[in-house]
Amino acid sequence: MAKLVTDVVCPFCGTLCDDLEVSVTDDGKKILDVYNACAIGAEKFLHSQASDRITRPRMQDEDGNWKDVSYDEAVEYTAKILADAKKPLMYGWSSTNCESQAVGTQIGEVTGAIMDNTATVCHGTTLIAVQDVGIPSCTLGEVVNRADRIVFWGCNPAHAHPRHMSRYSIYPRGFFTGKGQKSRKLVVIDPRCTDTSKLADYHLQIEQGRDYELFDAFRVAFKGEKLPDTVAGIPKKTIYEVAETMKSGRFGIIFFGMGVTQSLSKNHNIDAAISVTRDLNDYSKWSIMPMRGHYNVTGSGEVWGWLHGFPFALDLSRGFARYNPGDTTSNDLLRRDEVDAVFVLGSDPGAHFPFGSVKKIWGLPSVCIDPHITPTSAVCKLHVPVAFVGVETGGCAYRMDNVPIECRKVVEPPEGMLTDEEFLKKVLTRVKELKGA
């Protein structure tokens, strides 16, 4: 027999779908099937059941040979490298719950760590721009019910946020959008013909890295001023036409992704995108929203925001909070050899940082806290497997529109396995002892 757990929250992307159903065995120990999830979300739930899963901490020697250690030994090693370091880097924090982020921040305070989350390689430049020019935003509920103009700029939700379009942005029928897709105009701006752009009313195949010019061209076009014949590879006729489409909507939203944040000009691209949104509010109601990646990267920014005032690149090494992207950001610190220990939780810099940074992690005392085997666990000295947040333990996560949602526990973790929060609390206690705090 199986029982069905309903209203399950998916711990994969920032869309944080909250309508999943998971069938589990009667004893609540095994997941049988996952309903309503996208392919990635379903795989996340099902992979937690893998028979080859690592269930105990392990350490590797210089030759790469692993040996199992106890959780107590793992706590001791972790606490010691953090307490001994002059400037430890505590990175990740995006695939875990807010409760763990809060405990982790306490460890950072005691050890004088640099705290950084995956925004540093994702929407960090967005956060810089928001501090420069502010952000007119809204919730995804407003998008469902009101938006009749949708712009996807430098993002491909068909692949990266697979249910975003069906739950919020294109297909759903809302209070003022009763005809669903037919009541919306979709504009996609991307240098590739993506699976998202194939659905668009307008696809502007921009020259890669020319986003700033095109944003500025829209600002010119809104005012009816003159444009050169082409901007960023787009004919001016198309720019004027799309600008009129945007102005004529009742409620519009720009969703933007890595195409804008990771290309050259970076935060200045987002400055321009937000300025476009501000200009559009002279004609209609417009909002803008970053397509956040990890399911709780937004939450780590919120937690640090309310604890220390900064959403990423948080430097606690001087005993008070500092923030200076380019100086206190993970990749800059690693490349310049400015940290002497690395702690990773809820992220995989081994796979997603430039290789030069990964090599630096390998040369340092390091710990990776992750349920999976990853390139990060492969280069860290200690790998601590933990329970999957959102599958084997609950906790709070923030959706991409800053709405907090309580994740659900669906099954029991393997026997004896700690959660992120339990492990961090043990480390915090030991770090306080070592530091005499």
Next chain:
Amino acid sequence: MVPKIKLNLISGRTIQQGVSMEGGKEKPAYRNACGIIEIDPADFKKLGAWRNTNVRVTSTFGSVVVKAIEATQGPHPGLGWIPMGPWANQVINPNTYSTGMPTFKGTPVDVEAASDEEVLDSITLITRAVRGEL
């Protein structure tokens, strides 16, 4: 002489990358999803290689062997696409220009056929690369 073509490399998410990542990055499926470069048919002609040939991608910042496949979301002549992951990160531009953000999109690369070379799985790639064995 083996023809060499120049492309502008970008990286990013694909659904296959996401699914295989959650299925286990140490598994062959992750290598098959991310140890690839998507190339436009027009650029394949210039490269003078068959589809599904292994190629070496080289930038100022590094070099990696991946399998060349035809663009699944094209056309995009002049652009190369490697899904985000350790293969792309061997060659992307790590400079942050004081923003904290490496330049994951827009790295000039050279691509040449390397049919005798192997596409490594993610763990082997990283553990050998950090030891300077590649």
